[in-house]
Amino acid sequence: xxxxxxxxxxxxxxxxxxxxxxxxxxxxxxxxxxxxxxxxxxxxxxxxxxxxxxxxxxxxxxxxxxxxxxxxxxxxxxxxxxxxxxxxxxxxxxxxxxxxxxxxxxxxxxxxxxxxxxxxxxxxxxxxxxxxxxxxxxxxxxxxxxxxxxxxxxxxxxxxxxxxxxxxxxxxxxxxxxxxxxxxxxxxxxxxxxxxxxxxxxxxxxxxxxxxxxxxxxxxxxxxxxxxxxxxxxxxxxxxxxxxxxxxxxxxxxxxxxxxxxxxxxxxxxxxxxxxxxxxxxxxxxxxxxxxxxxxxxxxxxxxxxxxxxxxxxxxxxxxxxxxxxxxxxxxxxxxxxxxxxxxxxxxx
Amino acid sequence: xxxxxxxxxxxxxxxxxxxxxxxxxxxxxxxxxxxxxxxxxxxxxxxxxxxxxxxxxxxxxxxxxxxxxxxxxxxxxxxxxxxxxxxxxxxxxxxxxxxxxxxxxxxxxxxxxxxxxxxxxxxxxxxxxxxxxxxxxxxxxxxxxxxxxxxxxxxxxxxxxxxxxxxxxxxxxxxxxxxxxxxxxxxxxxxxxxxxxxxxxxxxxxxxxxxxxxxxxxxxxxxxxxxxxxxxxxxxxxxxxxxxxxxxxxxxxxxxxxxxxxxxxxxxxxxxxxxxxxxxxxxxxxxxxxxxxxxxxxxxxxxxxxxxxxxxxxxxxxxxxxxxxxxxxxxxxxxxxxxxxxxxxxxxx
Numbered sequence: 001x002x003x004x005x006x007x008x009x010x011x012x013x014x015x016x017x018x019x020x021x022x023x024x025x026x027x028x029x030x031x032x033x034x035x036x037x038x039x040x041x042x043x044x045x046x047x048x049x050x051x052x053x054x055x056x057x058x059x060x061x062x063x064x065x066x067x068x069x070x071x072x073x074x075x076x077x078x079x080x081x082x083x084x085x086x087x088x089x090x091x092x093x094x095x096x097x098x099x100x101x102x103x104x105x106x107x108x109x110x111x112x113x114x115x116x117x118x119x120x121x122x123x124x125x126x127x128x129x130x131x132x133x134x135x136x137x138x139x140x141x142x143x144x145x146x147x148x149x150x151x152x153x154x155x156x157x158x159x160x161x162x163x164x165x166x167x168x169x170x171x172x173x174x175x176x177x178x179x180x181x182x183x184x185x186x187x188x189x190x191x192x193x194x195x196x197x198x199x200x201x202x203x204x205x206x207x208x209x210x211x212x213x214x215x216x217x218x219x220x221x222x223x224x225x226x227x228x229x230x231x232x233x234x235x236x237x238x239x240x241x242x243x244x245x246x247x248x249x250x251x252x253x254x255x256x257x258x259x260x261x262x263x264x265x266x267x268x269x270x271x272x273x274x275x276x277x278x279x280x281x282x283x284x285x286x287x288x289x290x291x292x293x294x295x296x297x298x299x300x301x302x303x304x305x306x307x308x309x310x311x312x313x314x315x316x317x318x319x320x321x322x323x324x325x326x327x328x329x330x331x332x333x334x335x336x337x338x339x340x341x342x343x344x345x346x347x348x349x
Numbered sequence: 350x351x352x353x354x355x356x357x358x359x360x361x362x363x364x365x366x367x368x369x370x371x372x373x374x375x376x377x378x379x380x381x382x383x384x385x386x387x388x389x390x391x392x393x394x395x396x397x398x399x400x401x402x403x404x405x406x407x408x409x410x411x412x413x414x415x416x417x418x419x420x421x422x423x424x425x426x427x428x429x430x431x432x433x434x435x436x437x438x439x440x441x442x443x444x445x446x447x448x449x450x451x452x453x454x455x456x457x458x459x460x461x462x463x464x465x466x467x468x469x470x471x472x473x474x475x476x477x478x479x480x481x482x483x484x485x486x487x488x489x490x491x492x493x494x495x496x497x498x499x500x501x502x503x504x505x506x507x508x509x510x511x512x513x514x515x516x517x518x519x520x521x522x523x524x525x526x527x528x529x530x531x532x533x534x535x536x537x538x539x540x541x542x543x544x545x546x547x548x549x550x551x552x553x554x555x556x557x558x559x560x561x562x563x564x565x566x567x568x569x570x571x572x573x574x575x576x577x578x579x580x581x582x583x584x585x586x587x588x589x590x591x592x593x594x595x596x597x598x599x600x601x602x603x604x605x606x607x608x609x610x611x612x613x614x615x616x617x618x619x620x621x622x623x624x625x626x627x628x629x630x631x632x633x634x635x636x637x638x639x640x641x642x643x644x645x646x647x648x649x650x651x652x653x654x655x656x657x658x659x660x661x662x663x664x665x666x667x668x669x670x671x672x673x674x675x676x677x678x679x680x681x682x683x684x685x686x687x688x689x690x691x692x693x694x695x696x697x698x
Contacts (some may be wrong), residue, residue: 106478107443132453138440
């Protein structure tokens with residue numbers, strides 16, 4: 001059974017939250033990503049997420065990451081709340097950003113991802129992987145519980161691409177209430193063709209799947225997981241279908257997946273246009289945590305819209321909220337903190 | 350009294366070692382820096398130091414940082430030994446590198462420093478400071494003892510420049526056994542002139558002193574210290590005259606310096622051409638730790654040359670060895686580890 005409620009009060013001793021920030025030019029394809037008001041503004045979304053998580057507001061990016069048409073605030077507000085309430089250490093990892101945030105990031109020296117309709121989607125897979133592995137080896141004696149989130153607009157399309165290359169039908173989720181799944185499928189088909197791939201043909205070469213169809217967030221997360229292999233460290237992949245794709249890559253690399261789990265929000269799990277739970281079952285994910293922010297009870301319209309599927313997940317929100325649960329923070333107290341953060345938000349200039 | 354032997358077995362609970370890596374074009378002035386075989390090769394020194402500390406060897410840089418004429422290996426071998434023996438967590442901070450290492454760094458988004466004979470030496474002092482402050486605020490609940498080292502060729506000249514601007518005569522140390530002190534003085538004089546400064550004129554404006562005469566390592570270290578203000582965290586500035594200059598800047602900014610100490614090697618303290626101890630006394634540094642690697646007892650010629658002042662300090666070596674002392678590691682065991690590392694060194698291709 002994949003759907004398991006968060007365990008309360010099982011507070012980890014040495015937790016850490018890592019958020020991998022990336023861009024892929026795939027997000028510039030019209031209607032692919034709504035993680036940002038326009039295709040071009042999605043370039044700012046990961047940087048804006050990081051600034052918001054660190055400071056409660058944007059600093060250098062022009063507008064707060066919002067999802068149209070009603071201005072639903074980025075799930076980074078959830079992540080910020082969890083980190084504020086728990087005081088858990090965190091770091092940002094720049095793995096191929098077009099726009100870097102004002103706040104410090106650990107640099108993977110990665111290039112932004114290309115449009116997957118090109119032959120090559122990620123140019124430096126192995127180097128990103130190796131660099132991330134250095135990082136997690138460095139962290140090994142500092143942590144016992146690592147939550148890895150992501151912020152990369154267009155990332156559900158690259159997730160679908162990688163899943164197809166590995167031989168899984170991924171009806172991916174979206175940061176929109178009208179999931180443009182047909183457009184994504186067409187983009188993925190074009191990408192497969194451009195790279196000379198057919199369904200499942202790279203099941204034995206996951207790194208190549210990233211190179212042809214993926215994005216620069218993927219080798220960073222996989223490298224982190226690689227550096228934690230053969231330790232007792234629990235790793236929570238915090239995200240929806242994107243982290244399911246990452247899990248698939250890890251599995252196909254032959255890594256030990258016993259210490260892995262996926263944590264996401266209820267909004268991803270309930271997305272009828274996607275097949276997240278089915279996918280995690282097929283992949284054999286040992287544990288899926290589903291966090292429910294209960295935003296239906298909120299008086300703020302921006303938060304209520306999460307309940308209608310306007311936006312679902314991102315910036316490790318589900319994993320961060322799961323962490324808050326482990327610290328014994330109730331859904332009501334958590335929502336109060338999110339509301340607090342929302343009220344202090346500047347929306348842009 | 351400034352010269353205090355390391356306390357043994359006072360192991361900190363949550364230590365962390367940070368190494369700030371920077372370049373300044375000041376190092377390109379002939380005979381200024383010998384932290385690298387040629388002026389141009391000094392560009393690679395901080396990156397090489399980081400790679401060596403992390404892996405025991407260079408990865409992407411063309412040659413191991415060596416000091417001519419006899420190929421004395423970089424003090425980063427001392428730092429590597431200490432981190433290997435103690436398992437203390439560490440991070441590298443890129444604050445204005447020309448060449449970045451293969452291993453991950455936290456990015457301050459700083460430009461490399463200009464030649465101090467130009468009007469402006471550091472273009473983005475305030476931004477580097479703010480970004481570093483974000484970083485140490487993030488680290489506040491993870492650490493109780495922070496050692497901050499540096500690797501920046503040409504850094505003793507910028508240190509002298511900043512000290513002059515603040516009103517201190519700094520006969521600075523050098524990574525050479527023939528300290529080109531007269532050349533450094535001439536360079537500093539030209540720099541003061543270019544920026545329209547006279548001795549001591551910036552004692553009330555330390556940030557401006559960095560901008561005119563300093564290097565990008567300085568605002569990063571000061572920003573880190575700023576983020577740790579009002580905590581019980583002990584901060585060890587690991588370096589010689591460069592860290593004395595940083596201490597001077599911190600003091601002139603009016604920060605609380607009670608939790609600060611400087612740790613360096615015996616080779617800096619014994620450098621007769623410099624006035625490190627006198628300077629720390631004038632500055633009122635609350636505590637100076639002097640680590641003695643005892644390389645005179647080594648059978649390796651490269652290490653013996655440390656005793657003749659060929660090379661003295663760098664990459665936080667003194668502070669890292671002080672840390673090893675706190676862990677109860679003896680001088681002999683420490684030297685054995687350094688020798689081990691030396692034997693495994695590739696010197697370049």
